[in-house]
Amino acid sequence: MRRRRPLTRRGVAAIIAGLLCMIAANLLAAPILLYIAMLLFLLVIIAVFVVHVPRRSGGVSRRISTDLLTVGEQSQVAVRFDLRALRVPNGTWRDALPSAVVGDAAGEFPTDNGTNIRYAITGVHRGVWPVGPLLLRTIDPFGFSQREQEFGDTRTVTIVPEIVPLAPINSNVGASGGTAHTAxxxxxxxxxxxxxxxxxxxxxxxxxxxxxxxxxxxxxxxxxxxxxSPDALVVLDRTARRWERAGTGSDPAFEAAVSAAASVALHLVHEGYSVDVLDSAGAVLGSLRGHEDDRDSLLVALAMVTPRGEGRDLISLYDGAPPGPVVMITGRIDEEDAALLRHGGASAPILLASDPLPGTLDAAAALGWSSATLGDDVASAWEDALPARVTTGSGHVPR
Known part of the structure; x- marks a missing residue:
């Protein structure tokens, strides 16, 4: 973090003005200018002494109102600043925020609540990010010298993917809800x-x-x-070649896919299914059995997931018999890739692809998949892919 200079612009200007007065005093033989120069230098020295000499220390504790902050969700941050000093200085405070959150984390110090600070943040990018440290900037009454000091450690904030409400699966695909069709x-x-x-x-x-x-x-x-309860399977295809920006930063298409994986998994749990969420290599991202801890564990795992590696055959991911609904969420996929997507007899195979090439959805439909293109509107893509909306001829909803 860039350190501020000990002198403000006004302080630097005072030093320059003092030097000019000394030069002018010699050239013009005007002793009064020399006195003015000495006065300016003295004021700057006093300002530096007042601001930098007093010892200050303190601790910072932060409390975020939401344990898991969803993308687009706002949360309140409460900061308790225990400052130890001879007197409480007047200045400005600023809490260092990552680029993944936005918020007005700055203000006058001390605040209306003394050393207790509150501000709001909004999640922008999923992940685990540090918040802090707290920076206190003070300036002397003349505005010549400044001091910026860090207090406390950082605290991490976990930003999880956005959860979108989805339409229910139609009963003609074998389950109008997991609890309605138990084995x-x-x-x-x-x-x-x-x-x-x-x-x-x-x-x-x-x-x-x-x-x-x-x-x-x-x-x-x-x-x-x-x-x-019947089982459902959600597969997030992390294969690097499916995504344009794998390993190079935030990819809007992959972010939509992660949001879709979280939304579909939680939606199927709400309908009564036991849901396993896997990546394309078979790694378990989460297992949902109706417990709140299961939900949080899944969201934390999805907060840190990135495109990487290669995938496996879908059927090889099944643990035993084929599940009920199988939702495959992928990126760039062509007709040849789709022809290899065997669902192994799942009762409701659903394919969401963010970048299907021409002929891909038809090839998937020939294998029994109900498919749709996944864009920014996850709910709309899900509704288009529901088997109840599949046409008899082509196998997917005309777009």
């Missing part, structure tokens, strides 16, 4: 969900379902079922 395992004993079935030889008489027996006229027994 059942017959147990024969237990105390989970009860459903009647016909009596077979060997069933205990204690398990007879008398109400169902009276209703149907046949002997019925209780059949217990154990519910298990």
């Amino acid at each position: 059942s395992t017959r147990l024969g004993q237990g105390s989970d969900n009860l459903s009647p079935r016909h009596y077979v030889s060997g069933d205990s008489m204690r398990r007879i379902h008398w109400r169902a027996t009276a209703h149907r006229g046949d002997l019925m027994v209780r059949q217990e079922e154990e519910e298990a």
Whole structure:
């Protein structure tokens, strides 16, 4: 961080004016100018002494109202500045902010609340970024000398991708919601969900379902079922060649893809699915089972994800049987790449590509994918890709 000079522009001007007065005093034989020069030098020396000699120390603690700051979301930062000095100096304060957040982190010191400072920040770019240190700048009453001193350490702020509300998956793709289409395992004993079935030889008489027996006229027994939430899979394609700016900074297309991955995963959890979020190499970015900690862990992982490496075949990412919905989020993809995207019998394969080349969506549709182009509007792309909107002929919504 660039250090400020000990003298302000006014202080430098006072020194220059003093030198000119000394020269003029000798040339014009005017002693009064020499006195003026000495006075200017003395004032500058006193100003430097007043500003720089007093010892100041202190601690800084920051509290951000939101643990995870979403892109576009505003949060409040409360700074407690414990300054130890002979007197509280008058000056200006400034908290060093990264380029990933914007906010008015500067003001007069001391503030209306004394040494307690508050300001608002807004997330701009996802990632983990440092906030701080706090800088206190003081100037003497004449404005000749200045001092800028850092206090406290930095505190990191985690900016996670934007979460966009999405339309529900239509029921004609096999699930109108995970909880509405749970898989059942017959147990024969237990105390989970009860459903009647016909009596077979060997069933205990204690398990007879008398109400169902009276209703149907046949002997019925209780059949217990154990519910298990269906699985969904979200794959974020991080393959470097899919993205134009891999490793060179922020890529708007990749940022939209990360936002889509987070939004789709949380949306499917809301619909009742157990969701695994993987990258194209098979690394687990998050597993969502309806817990708040799962959500935060996923968002933190997505806050730091970048394009890199190569991907694997999609089917090789499955753990066992094919899941229900499979959402593949990728970047630049051509017709040949799409022809290799086998979904392995997933009930609702959905493809979102930020830069599909001509013929790509048709090739994907031929394999059963419901696809759409992913732009800045994640919600619109998701709605276009929903299987309920797929036309019978081409396999994707005409654009």
